[in-house]
Amino acid sequence: MDDDSRQPKIGQIVEILKGRDTGKLAVILSVVDERFVLIADGDKRKFDQPKKKNLLHLKLYDRISSEVASSLSETGRVTNGKLRYAVQSVLNEQNGAHEKGD
Template sequence: MCGKFQLGEMVKSIAGRDTGKYYIVVKIDNEKYVQVADGDKKRLERPKRKNVKHLKPAGFVHKELQIWLSNGKRVRNEDIKKIIKDFVKNEEAN
């Protein structure tokens, strides 16, 4: 596993066209790359491959989602969208 990121972790893009967008790590390729999804434009079927240098941890890991991804259980795009939406709403409230 990558030392910097974990499955189910919320991350924010800090470089590229999608700067400022939140994603969830759905797969770890190697030490330099992870695959992220937002459930909308980047769905679980075709996640976005991002360099870890271009991502910033948001300080939140969804434990239930992490277990589902680790065990290969079916995760829906709607679940990903809801988790991100709730996180962003909570961030704006603080």
């Protein structure tokens, strides 16, 4: 791979590029190895049933949810509500940016 920007981080927001959930946002829960991560969105894909995804099928955002990252590092768990909130806050930001652009 290239530089550090492609390195996935726990709590990072990603957009799914391939598969059934194409176009949806999710949060990285853990890094399996250099190719795979576990993701969940707290809604369709709960914390207890994360999806294993190839990094090539994900678009990594610069945004990292500090609530999700700190919760996972402290307790090893995160609530589905926090996952939904992290995804929703990015969606709200994107919608706000589109409205300002018009």
